[in-house]
Amino acid sequence: MHHTKERNMKDNTQIIVYGGTGFYGQKVVEKLVAKGQSVKVVTRNYENAKKIVGDEVEIFQGDVTEKGTIEKSLKNVSAIVICLSAMSNKLIRKMKAIERDAVLEIMEQAKKTNISRLVYMSGYEMRKQLLDDLKIPEFGEIKIEVEEKIRQSDFNWTILGDAPAFEMFFAFTSKGRMTVPGGGLNAFPTISPEDVGEITAQIVMRDDLNGKRIKLTGPKAFTFPEVAKLMTDIGGKKIKHITIPLFLINIVSFLLLPFTPFVRYLYKSLKMLNNFPVDLAENVPKDHKLLRELFDYEPVTLEMEINSRVKENNL
Numbered sequence: 243m244h245h246t247k248e249r250n251m252k253d254n255t256q257i258i259v260y261g262g263t264g265f266y267g268q269k270v271v272e273k274l275v276a277k278g279q280s281v282k283v284v285t286r287n288y289e290n291a292k293k294i295v296g297d298e299v300e301i302f303q304g305d306v307t308e309k310g311t312i313e314k315s316l317k318n319v320s321a322i323v324i325c326l327s328a329m330s331n332k333l334i335r336k337m338k339a340i341e342r343d344a345v346l347e348i349m350e351q352a353k354k355t356n357i358s359r360l361v362y363m364s365g366y367e368m369r370k371q372l373l374d375d376l377k378i379p380e381f382g383e384i385k386i387e388v389e390e391k392i393r394q395s396d397f398n399w400t401i402l403g404d405a406p407a408f409e410m411f412f413a414f415t416s417k418g419r420m421t422v423p424g425g426g427l428n429a430f431p432t433i434s435p436e437d438v439g440e441i442t443a444q445i446v447m448r449d450d451l452n453g454k455r456i457k458l459t460g461p462k463a464f465t466f467p468e469v470a471k472l473m474t475d476i477g478g479k480k481i482k483h484i485t486i487p488l489f490l491i492n493i494v495s496f497l498l499l500p501f502t503p504f505v506r507y508l509y510k511s512l513k514m515l516n517n518f519p520v521d522l523a524e525n526v527p528k529d530h531k532l533l534r535e536l537f538d539y540e541p542v543t544l545e546m547e548i549n550s551r552v553k554e555n556n557l
C-alpha cells in the first residue's frame with residue numbers, strides 16, 4: 243500500500259475524486275482501487291471517509307469551499323473526477339458554493355497545475371426549456387452553467403449524465419406499499435450505483451473520450467406502477483402502488499422553507515420525475531446499448547436488485 247502511494251506520487255498518476263465518500267463517488271473509488279489505481283479522496287471528515295473508502299486510498303481532509311483546500315489537494319494528481327453534491331438537509335443552503343464555485347475553482351487550479359483529464363458528474367439530461375416550463379429553473383441551472391464552462395475549456399473532459407439510482411423506487415416502498423407523490427406515471431431511467439462506479443472508473447482511465455457527454459443508465463426506463471408490479475411478480479407478495487397528490491408535498495415544503503429548503507428541492511425533483519420527457523425515456527435502451535459497446539461491464543438490472551431485496555426480506 244505504502245509502495246503504491248510512493249510510486250504514484252513520483253509518477254503523478256493519482257486520480258482525485260471530489261465527493262469520493264458520496265453515494266456514487268464511493269463506488270467510483272472502489273472500482274478504481276480494484277483496477278489498481280492510486281486514488282485520493284477529498285472529504286470534510288477524515289475518520290468517516292476512512293470507514294467508507296478503506297486503507298488503500300489517500301484521504302485529504304478539507305472543505306472545498308475553504309480557500310487553499312483545492313490547490314493543496316491537487317498535488318501529484320493526473321486526473322479529476324467531480325461527484326460533489328449538496329443535495330442534503332445540511333448542505334442545501336451551500337449549494338452554490340459547493341456545486342458551482344468549488345467546481346470552477348477546481349478547474350482553475352487544475353489548469354494552473356497542467357492537469358488535463360476532467361470527469362464531471364451531472365444529471366441525465368439538463369433541458370433548460372423543460373425546467374423553465376415546470377417553473378423549476380434553479381433545479382438545473384448550476385449544472386447547466388458548469389457543463390457549459392467545461393465544454394468551453396480545453397480540458398480533456400467527459401461529462402456524465404447520471405440517471406438516478408434504483409434506490410429511488412425502494413425509497414418510496416415500505417410494508418407492501420409504494421406511495422408516490424404525483425404517482426410517478428412517466429417512465430424515467432435508473433441505474434445501479436455499482437454500474438455508475440464501474441463505468442465512471444473506466445471513463446476516467448481512458449483517454450479517448452474527450453469532448454463527450456455520456457448518459458449512464460440501466461437497460462430500460464420504468465414507471466413507478468411498472469416497478470410495483472415487477473416487485474409483486476418477483477417477490478410473490480403484493481406491492482400496492484398508491485398515488486398521493488404532489489401538491490401536498492408542495493404545501494409542506496413551503497411551510498418548511500424557513501427551516502429547511504431541502505424538502506422544496508425534493509418536491510422539485512419529484513415534479514421533474516413526474517414530467518420526465520417521453521422522448522428521453524424512449525431513448526433509454528439506445529443509450530444503454532451505447533454503454534455496453536463502449537465499456538466492459540456486466541450491468542446490474544433492476545430485477546436483480548429487487549431479487550436481492552426480496553431475499554433480505556426488505557420490501
Ligand SMILES: NC(=O)c1ccc[n+]([C@@H]2O[C@H](COP(=O)([O-])OP(=O)(O)OC[C@H]3O[C@@H](n4cnc5c(N)ncnc54)[C@H](OP(=O)(O)O)[C@@H]3O)[C@@H](O)[C@H]2O)c1
Nearest residue numbers: 261263264265266285286305306325326327404405406407
Ligand atoms: N444519487 C443519485 O441518485 C444521483 C442521480 C443523478 C445524478 N447524481 C449526481 O451524482 C453526483 C454525486 O451525487 P451523490 O448522490 O453521490 O452525492 P452525495 O451522496 O450527497 O455525496 C456528496 C459528496 O459531496 C461531498 N461534499 C459535500 N460538500 C463538501 C464540501 N464542502 N467539501 C468537500 N466535500 C464535500 C461529500 O463529502 P464528505 O461528506 O465526506 O465531506 C460527499 O462525498 C452529483 O453530481 C449528483 O447530481 C446523483
